[in-house]
Amino acid sequence: MSSPTLTRRGLLAAATGLAVLPFARRPALAATPVSLQLSWLHSVQFAGSYLAQKNGWWQDAGLDVSLLQGGPNAPVEPPVVSGTALVGISAADYTAAAVAQGANFKIIGVAMQKNPFAIASLADNPVATPADLEGRKIGMALANTPVLQALCTLNDVDFDAIQIVPTQYSAQPLVSGEVDCLLCWETDLPVAMAINGIDARTMLMADHGYAVHSQTYIATEESLRDHRAELVALMSGEARGWDAYRGDTDAAAELTVQMFPDAGLDLPTQKLQAERQVPLMFSDLTDQHGFGWFSDDSVQANIETLALLGREVTPQLWDRSILEEVHG
Amino acid sequence: MMRAVAVGPPLLGGGVLILGWVALAAALQGGHLVAGPAEVAGWITTNPGLIGRALGATLANAALGFLAGNLVAVALAAVAMIWPRLLNLVSGLALVVFCLPLIATGPILRVLMGPGDGPQIVLAALAVYYTTLIPLLTGLRATPAVWLDLVHSYGRGRWSELIHVRARAALPYLFAGLQIAAPAAFLGAMVGEFTGAERGMGVLTIRFMRALDVPALWAIAALAAAVSMAVYAAIGALARAVLHDRPPVILAPPRVMGGSRPERVMQPILLVAVVLVLWWGAMALPGMNPFFAKSPLDVMAALTTAPQAAATRDTLWTALAETAVFLLPGYLAGLILGAGLAVALVIVPNLSALVMPIAVALRSVPIVTTAPLIVLFLGRGALGTISLVAVMVFFPTLVACLHGLRQAPGQILDVFHTYAAGRLRQMAHVRLPAMLPALFAAARMSVPAAILAVTVVEWLTTGRGLGSLMALSASVSDYNMLWAAVVVVTTISAVCYAGVAAVERRILSIYAPEQVRR
Numbered sequence: 001m002s003s004p005t006l007t008r009r010g011l012l013a014a015a016t017g018l019a020v021l022p023f024a025r026r027p028a029l030a031a032t033p034v035s036l037q038l039s040w041l042h043s044v045q046f047a048g049s050y051l052a053q054k055n056g057w058w059q060d061a062g063l064d065v066s067l068l069q070g071g072p073n074a075p076v077e078p079p080v081v082s083g084t085a086l087v088g089i090s091a092a093d094y095t096a097a098a099v100a101q102g103a104n105f106k107i108i109g110v111a112m113q114k115n116p117f118a119i120a121s122l123a124d125n126p127v128a129t130p131a132d133l134e135g136r137k138i139g140m141a142l143a144n145t146p147v148l149q150a151l152c153t154l155n156d157v158d159f160d161a162i163q164i165v166p167t168q169y170s171a172q173p174l175v176s177g178e179v180d181c182l183l184c185w186e187t188d189l190p191v192a193m194a195i196n197g198i199d200a201r202t203m204l205m206a207d208h209g210y211a212v213h214s215q216t217y218i219a220t221e222e223s224l225r226d227h228r229a230e231l232v233a234l235m236s237g238e239a240r241g242w243d244a245y246r247g248d249t250d251a252a253a254e255l256t257v258q259m260f261p262d263a264g265l266d267l268p269t270q271k272l273q274a275e276r277q278v279p280l281m282f283s284d285l286t287d288q289h290g291f292g293w294f295s296d297d298s299v300q301a302n303i304e305t306l307a308l309l310g311r312e313v314t315p316q317l318w319d320r321s322i323l324e325e326v327h328g
Numbered sequence: 329m330m331r332a333v334a335v336g337p338p339l340l341g342g343g344v345l346i347l348g349w350v351a352l353a354a355a356l357q358g359g360h361l362v363a364g365p366a367e368v369a370g371w372i373t374t375n376p377g378l379i380g381r382a383l384g385a386t387l388a389n390a391a392l393g394f395l396a397g398n399l400v401a402v403a404l405a406a407v408a409m410i411w412p413r414l415l416n417l418v419s420g421l422a423l424v425v426f427c428l429p430l431i432a433t434g435p436i437l438r439v440l441m442g443p444g445d446g447p448q449i450v451l452a453a454l455a456v457y458y459t460t461l462i463p464l465l466t467g468l469r470a471t472p473a474v475w476l477d478l479v480h481s482y483g484r485g486r487w488s489e490l491i492h493v494r495a496r497a498a499l500p501y502l503f504a505g506l507q508i509a510a511p512a513a514f515l516g517a518m519v520g521e522f523t524g525a526e527r528g529m530g531v532l533t534i535r536f537m538r539a540l541d542v543p544a545l546w547a548i549a550a551l552a553a554a555v556s557m558a559v560y561a562a563i564g565a566l567a568r569a570v571l572h573d574r575p576p577v578i579l580a581p582p583r584v585m586g587g588s589r590p591e592r593v594m595q596p597i598l599l600v601a602v603v604l605v606l607w608w609g610a611m612a613l614p615g616m617n618p619f620f621a622k623s624p625l626d627v628m629a630a631l632t633t634a635p636q637a638a639a640t641r642d643t644l645w646t647a648l649a650e651t652a653v654f655l656l657p658g659y660l661a662g663l664i665l666g667a668g669l670a671v672a673l674v675i676v677p678n679l680s681a682l683v684m685p686i687a688v689a690l691r692s693v694p695i696v697t698t699a700p701l702i703v704l705f706l707g708r709g710a711l712g713t714i715s716l717v718a719v720m721v722f723f724p725t726l727v728a729c730l731h732g733l734r735q736a737p738g739q740i741l742d743v744f745h746t747y748a749a750g751r752l753r754q755m756a757h758v759r760l761p762a763m764l765p766a767l768f769a770a771a772r773m774s775v776p777a778a779i780l781a782v783t784v785v786e787w788l789t790t791g792r793g794l795g796s797l798m799a800l801s802a803s804v805s806d807y808n809m810l811w812a813a814v815v816v817v818t819t820i821s822a823v824c825y826a827g828v829a830a831v832e833r834r835i836l837s838i839y840a841p842e843q844v845r846r
Contacts, residue, residue, distance in 0.1 A: 041534065041535060066443070068443055068524060069526055070524055071523055071524045071525070072534060073430065073431060073434040073435065073519075073802075074434070074438060074522065075435050075802050077619070077620070078435050078436070078439050078617070078619070078620045079438070081619040081620065082616075082617040082620075084442065084615070094804065094805070097804035097805050097806070098619075098804075101619070101805045101808075103619050103805065142791035142796060143791065143796065166708065166789075166791035166792065168537075168788055169537075169538065170538065170540065170700070171360075172361065172700055173700075175359075175360050176359050178703075188538055189540075192538060192539045192541075193540065196540050261378070262381050262382065262385075263527070263531065263535065264382075264531070264535045266539065269539060
């Protein structure tokens with residue numbers, strides 16, 4: 001297998017390549033291979049990236065982007081630190097933690113302007129405001145206890161009056177009545193319940209003062225210094241992709257399902273998730289400045305919420321220079 | 329000795345299993361917990377392509393891991409037999425590597441091996457090699473001394489000893505190891521997919537759990553169980569086809585226990601030194617950034633001289649205490665259940681057609697599918713966690729003990745038959761003593777298995793203890809804490825292992841002295 005063999009397909013490809021070469025727009029520039037480390041399994045959560053790839057917007061900018069899938073045991077930070085991935089998709093709280101441990105990350109863009117954490121409950125026993133949490137049983141990963149504490153502090157709710165039940169990440173404990181509510185993402189378990197015909201309510205934590213940028217793009221300081229062109233090309237592809245996503249979320253969902261036939265994706269679920277993501281990702285701020293933007297005010301709000309989570313950060317964690325070039 | 333295998337009982341066992349499944353699904357209807365066989369079959373027939381490709385991907389990785397892991401085990405066992413001085417070092421290193429929690433190794437394998445199937449295959453191999461190595465080492469020593477004397481009298485050395493005598497004696501134990509490995513390889517490959525694999529049964533499990541797609545989740549569980557049962561049965565059939573000789577009477581001269589005092593002190597020190605050097609070397613590999621690849625010195629500093637060292641130690645102790653509460657009861661319950669069930673199956677052989685499919689199913693169904701059920705029946709408290717640990721421990725014990733009970737020497741059983749001694753009497757005087765080496769092998773290999781089981785349960789369901797601490801540390805990039813937790817897990821495993829081995833030496837020097845000879 002290691003020796004080059006002549007095959008019909010290989011010859012055809014070579015011939016096509018030779019025929020196309022003189023007419024290619026950038027004959028001398030081979031596409032630079034870079035990787036984007038996603039934070040979770042393939043789904044419409046990253047559909048903007050799929051659109052950028054499918055439409056060749058990265059290819060046009062001279063980039064050959066590999067999208068690396070995440071998973072429950074696939075933290076984003078190691079591949080970005082080690083250079084396997086040029087950019088990773090993280091969240092401000094995880095990035096702050098990694099920086100406290102010595103990583104030199106910068107947040108170079110924010111896909112989710114509003115944090116997707118929500119409290120989900122059933123319609124006949126709803127949690128509509130943070131005050132409703134008192135006296136209720138909440139199912140969540142114990143690791144997220146600081147998140148709930150921060151929400152309580154922000155809204156003067158008695159944290160000790162909430163009973164935490166450590167559950168796995170599934171809607172089943174809520175549906176079966178084991179707990180009154182769940183700490184989960186707005187865009188996954190509530191969507192699953194809706195598709196299963198379960199009438200659920202959600203209370204978005206971002207609407208109650210919990211300001212933590214999510215689905216943030218992170219890169220190392222070295223990359224910002226040595227690979228600016230690639231970063232700008234990658235982020236402008238993302239911006240184009242996500243603008244197209246906003247234009248037609250159903251088409252984005254269809255593309256996602258079609259691109260990943262082995263991922264077990266369900267089209268109605270993906271369409272609903274795509275729709276529910278829009279208000280989290282686009283705001284007056286992004287309308288004015290472009291996809292991924294963050295203002296000094298939103299950074300300040302993040303710093304205050306992160307302090308409640310026990311993370312002391314400075315505005316230097318954020319670096320807008322790439323976005324300024326993309327949207328400039 | 330060999331019973332003709334009737335087709336009836338296995339079919340009956342499968343039937344009972346499916347009937348129980350139907351009843352469970354009917355009883356819990358609407359709870360989004362269990363999908364019945366009809367629903368599962370329906371889901372599979374509407375999604376044949378999706379599930380077929382996923383099964384193909386996971387099965388291929390599991391098979392490669394199974395092959396690689398078992399070959400490594402055989403090679404290590406051979407090395408330990410030819411150079412007996414290396415035995416303690418080899419088994420010690422094997423233990424340490426087996427103890428490495430996949431929460432720590434998964435992301436590192438992904439960084440080192442990049443996208444693709446590498447980490448899944450390695451994790452499947454890591455899940456099986458140890459449970460093959462330990463029975464194999466026991467089997468290689470299960471030889472009558474006279475046979476070895478015969479080899480020596482022809483002037484031959486350890487190599488001939490290994491090929492002509494020990495390898496054959498080890499065959500029954502090897503088959504036990506392979507049967508234990510079958511479900512473990514499949515589960516290892518599935519969990520390996522959590523590190524960012526593109527496709528496979530593990531990827532689908534996560535997806536369907538979040539989507540509350542219960543029929544799909546149970547379809548995966550049913551297929552995982554079916555594959556494991558088929559491989560288990562195939563290895564069993566192979567064993568029956570190959571093993572015709574009746575087990576020999578193993579007489580070995582009792583020997584005064586173990587080496588000189590300096591040697592006994594030196595061996596653990598040597599092991600620790602080798603582990604530290606290997607750890608250091610691994611962290612210096614290209615691509616291992618010091619951000620997540622911590623060396624022994626980093627961990628030492630984090631635990632002693634760093635500003636938050638006291639807090640780090642407190643966190644570790646608290647997590648350790650939470651884990652220990654479940655560990656010992658789960659371990660003991662699993663051992664007793666496994667050995668007890670093995671004895672029951674030999675006394676009432678027809679039971680095995682009913683019990684074995686359930687036992688294999690319990691071991692091979694992913695914990696994320698069964699955890700909600702166990703929580704429903706036993707709660708989220710200690711009982712649920714202990715039961716999950718016991719389920720993970722009891723299967724290797726059951727299989728090892730079943731094979732051990734079959735090692736009862738034929739001639740001695742003949743004597744009992746002559747006197748028309750009943751099954752119970754045979755059990756007490758012949759089979760149980762013959763089972764002891766296998767039981768202790770199971771007890772030893774179950775030490776790290778139980779610790780791994782409890783950390784996985786903590787990671788995926790309860791959110792307490794060392795397992796949860798490791799997952800949390802990885803998610804907030806506290807890699808010093810993660811590696812410190814790995815050291816704690818490994819140290820506990822090694823210490824408990826040494827404890828079990830000490831008890832074993834005491835008892836086996838009376839019942840199976842060939843096992844404690846060097």
